[in-house]
Amino acid sequence: MTPDTGGDMACDPELVSAFLDGELDAIIVGRVTDHLLECEECYRAMTRLAWVRDIMVDGRVLDDPAGLTRSVMAAISNEKVEPRAGFVRRLFSSDKWVLFLPLLPVGLGG
Amino acid sequence: MSDADLILVEKTKKGDNRAFEILVRRYQGRLASVISRFVSDHARVQDLTQESFIKAYRAIHSFRGDSAFFTWLYRIAVNTVKNHLMANGRHVPLSDVELSEVEDLAPQLRNSDTPERQMLRSELLENLRKAIDQLAPEMRKAIHLRDIEGLSYEEIAAVMECPIGTVRSRIFRGRQEIANQLRDFL
Numbered sequence: 317m318t319p320d321t322g323g324d325m326a327c328d329p330e331l332v333s334a335f336l337d338g339e340l341d342a343i344i345v346g347r348v349t350d351h352l353l354e355c356e357e358c359y360r361a362m363t364r365l366a367w368v369r370d371i372m373v374d375g376r377v378l379d380d381p382a383g384l385t386r387s388v389m390a391a392i393s394n395e396k397v398e399p400r401a402g403f404v405r406r407l408f409s410s411d412k413w414v415l416f417l418p419l420l421p422v423g424l425g426g
Numbered sequence: 427m428s429d430a431d432l433i434l435v436e437k438t439k440k441g442d443n444r445a446f447e448i449l450v451r452r453y454q455g456r457l458a459s460v461i462s463r464f465v466s467d468h469a470r471v472q473d474l475t476q477e478s479f480i481k482a483y484r485a486i487h488s489f490r491g492d493s494a495f496f497t498w499l500y501r502i503a504v505n506t507v508k509n510h511l512m513a514n515g516r517h518v519p520l521s522d523v524e525l526s527e528v529e530d531l532a533p534q535l536r537n538s539d540t541p542e543r544q545m546l547r548s549e550l551l552e553n554l555r556k557a558i559d560q561l562a563p564e565m566r567k568a569i570h571l572r573d574i575e576g577l578s579y580e581e582i583a584a585v586m587e588c589p590i591g592t593v594r595s596r597i598f599r600g601r602q603e604i605a606n607q608l609r610d611f612l
């Protein structure tokens with residue numbers, strides 16, 4: 317068996333195949349996904365199994381699937397998705413302060 | 427929808443690009459095959475697939491899980507293709523094309539391929555056919571029901587009168603054997 321490098325789950329390429337089909341039970345889907353993010357071995361298994369599934373469905377469309385993934389990831393590497401600030405943080409991080417100024421206690425200014 | 431997609435989208439939203447990479451890997455073949463229904467030039471198909479994923483990444487916060495991730499991705503790809511065709515002075519009523527229609531796919535040769543590509547493709551498909559022929563009948567049937575007929579594991583289990591775990595295992599082992607047979611093309 318391949319080494320388990322991803323969290324508390326052992327490598328299981330059968331689950332990777334089910335992952336590709338969107339057929340993982342709710343109870344394990346989180347663990348399998350986390351494992352896949354961590355484990356190179358299972359990531360490679362996924363690319364192999366995805367390739368087989370794709371040619372089964374449509375013959376081969378992509379000459380270089382790995383190359384395409386690399387190009388997409390290189391293109392977005394400089395533009396990490398920014399976590400969206402919550403409502404309260406947005407209030408305090410923008411010029412919306414101005415809107416609240418009239419609400420400040422009038423006694424402050426003396 | 428698959429919970430795994432939702433998990434990966436949420437991780438992407440939080441800045442985990444590796445999660446997005448897995449979504450790309452999972453769907454790039456399927457998306458390219460959708461795009462190739464509208465665009466014959468092979469290099470252009472790859473470009474438009476890439477462009478669609480980049481647009482999806484930039485718009486990831488707008489994905490709320492109301493539809494399946496692939497359906498959302500599909501709409502982005504169709505718009506990308508539309509823009510491409512319009513920029514080239516062509517009009518194709520893409521709104522008439524339903525997802526179910528383009529999903530109804532079967533391995534076949536494309537007329538638009540160059541002779542060299544057609545040869546490679548027919549060689550691959552010939553080897554694929556052999557690999558499928560060599561599978562144990564129950565593996566072959568499970569894979570056919572899944573990848574060609576598009577049945578869920580549960581439906582396959584009902585058709586084949588076996589537990590879902592057995593379906594999962596047959597599909598996995600079948601794919602594994604095909605991958606081994608076709609390793610020269612990988």
Ligand SMILES: [Zn+2]
Pocket residue numbers: 319320321322326327328351355356357358359
């Ligand atoms: Zn693993």
